[in-house]
Amino acid sequence: MSDVKKIVLAEDNTTLSLLLKFRLEKEGYKLLIAVDGKEAVELIEQHDPELILTDIMMPYISGLEVISHVRNKLNKQTPIIVFSAAGQEEMVLKAFNLGANDFMGKPFSPNELVIRVKRLLR
């Protein structure tokens, strides 16, 4: 069995996804990218990742719904980091209430994200 830890990244900005994929794969993680919440849920169910990174605002299924699905439907305690933009403070609180473990406000530093990912996957 492979030791590589899988991370599902749900983000509709494809350039940001690609950038984070490169950065996190350099750190030895396997990135599975979803462009919306629907794809994210499918990837989570298929691959059972060790960590989930999700944007709050996404097409079809929002980040909040992804968190709710993982915590309430799949009953998993997979660590979740939420990305939020300025003005989404209330959404972040909702994300924490639903079971998110951490959040990063956009714009964020990819290096800081790596530190947080490592801390959660320690």
Add this chain to the structure above:
Amino acid sequence: MKSYQYIIDYFENSPTIIQVVWTMSGVFLIGVVILTIYLKYLRSRLRKDEKKVAEYKREYESDLITYLYAGNDEEEISAEQQIIIDKLRSCASDEFKRSIIVSKLLRLRNDISGEMADAIQKLYFQSGLIAYALKRLKSKKWYVVAKGIREFTQLRVKEVNDEIVVFVNHPKREIRKEVQLYLVTLFHFDGLKFLDILQTQLSEWDQIQLLEVLQRFDEQEIPDINPWLKSKNNSVVAFALKLAKIYNQFEVKDALIELLSHQQKNIRVDAIHVLSHLHVVEAKDILKNNFDNLSEDEQIEFFKMLENVFESSDESFLLAHTTHQNFEIKLLALKIIKILAIEKFVNLKNFSTDDDYVKIYEFLENN
């Protein structure tokens, strides 16, 4: 041939109205066919364009990521980065490709910070994209100029400050708004210096947007707002009053007191409101002595101020206004008396025969 002849004969022998109807039907039919063909062409062209955009997006996205990760500590620009810079520079001359490259840069710049964000800005300079945006500032079309300024704001390009400041008093509101957002987003409170030279009106919406941007910053030390409180531009004074309240600028109390005699009523009312918020007791006596000369809105605002700064010496003044014709003033006067001298309040209540007053007393007793 025979059937054609039959149709022609039928048409020629028909009454005029039938001929007109047939002609029109023919014209419409041809029109529908032409439109259908045109729509099909348009749709296929749009799909082609969409495909092309998606292809370019993928290509530039990958170039951008390669550029960001191709840097090394030894060289300022690595060979791999130089190849990408040259490629983007040549693509930037095509407007269609340039818009895709810029949109990719902007989208990523909005989402990331730190070294990578600096690298994106560097690429914007190196690929010559900045020159195209600067060219936009010289356009005669206002929306092109506005979009150019917005691009600089989103990419945090501080170096073009001088080129942008010249638009501070531009007749088009949209351009002025973009300039203001550029200055405040990039230079924070220092960016507010445009208020020194602003001659046009700063709308309520503009003010809200500027305050919203300012609240995002960690540093909350604001420059001296005294000159703006004394500005000849009333909208600048109104905005400075908001700043004084939000950032608790007690040190400008003298300028605020001066505004009590401002020519515009709204400013005087706002000044009382801010003085009340800052608990400037000196303002109370000035307003009290001049109470009868104040407008009704100022009088109401003054009573709201009294709620915060009343003293026992205000009792007679308050009692004199319990019968004021304005309901709000009457209510506020009684409300303060209830706190200041409950026995006087009870006396007033016991001697009152007016039903309206009884209702006010009962309301105040229960609240």
